[in-house]
Amino acid sequence: MPALGIVGLVVFALVAALLAFRASASAAEASSSPPPPPRASEKAAVTPPSSTPLTRAQLEAKLRRLAETPPPEDLRPGAMCYVMAAQPDTADYTCPKCGQRTHYSKNAAAAEQVREIASMRAQVRALRGVDAALDESSFCSKCSGKASPEPTATLVVNLPDGRQHRTEGISPSDLQLLSEFLAGSVRHGAGQGREEPLLDSVPRIRQLLGLNAATPSK
Numbered sequence: 377m378p379a380l381g382i383v384g385l386v387v388f389a390l391v392a393a394l395l396a397f398r399a400s401a402s403a404a405e406a407s408s409s410p411p412p413p414p415r416a417s418e419k420a421a422v423t424p425p426s427s428t429p430l431t432r433a434q435l436e437a438k439l440r441r442l443a444e445t446p447p448p449e450d451l452r453p454g455a456m457c458y459v460m461a462a463q464p465d466t467a468d469y470t471c472p473k474c475g476q477r478t479h480y481s482k483n484a485a486a487a488e489q490v491r492e493i494a495s496m497r498a499q500v501r502a503l504r505g506v507d508a509a510l511d512e513s514s515f516c517s518k519c520s521g522k523a524s525p526e527p528t529a530t531l532v533v534n535l536p537d538g539r540q541h542r543t544e545g546i547s548p549s550d551l552q553l554l555s556e557f558l559a560g561s562v563r564h565g566a567g568q569g570r571e572e573p574l575l576d577s578v579p580r581i582r583q584l585l586g587l588n589a590a591t592p593s594k
């Protein structure tokens with residue numbers, strides 16, 4: 377019976393295909409890792425890739441949004457007391473540009489700056505939404521011509537309108553302010569687990585971004 381033979385073949389093929397499909401589907405299920413947790417929607421919405429710095433107007437709009445957002449009421453108070461460990465007053469700075477090593481001794485302030493510079497580099501690299509760089513030349517006896525007793529890091533922001541804005545003597549906290557602002561946060565982590573409204577730091581954020589002048593105050 378040729379007709380029955382063909383029907384039988386078709387049924388067999390269908391069953392085989394179905395089984396193969398189910399096997400591969402369950403294999404894929406088993407091998408795929410669980411989906412990553414969803415990102416905070418506010419971050420995903422406002423954080424652009426580093427290659428597209430925000431325009432002045434976009435930065436101003438972000439600042440307005442921050443100014444118009446009521447400060448969070450559930451800010452963490454942080455630890456009330458802590459012991460300041462004695463920090464060494466010597467440090468060696470190795471210049472990432474020329475490789476020169478500059479030694480600081482009996483200078484606690486400079487030594488602290490040298491210790492902070494690596495994390496500040498990482499903080500600047502991680503900034504998204506501004507074209508920023510760190511000028512460390514005052515740390516290097518070769519690049520600056522002489523060893524400065526008070527080396528400071530300078531934040532260089534290249535604004536989309538072609539201007540370059542420099543802020544001398546920045547701290548890790550300054551860079552954290554920028555990072556929090558660009559990420560759309562309304563909180564500032566003030567250290568020791570303490571939080572402050574980011575709103576309080578708007579003047580400093582404006583200063584760091586070079587948005588001080590030619591901006592009508594509200």
Ligand SMILES: [Zn+2]
Binds near residue numbers: 472474475516519
């Ligand atoms: Zn150098």
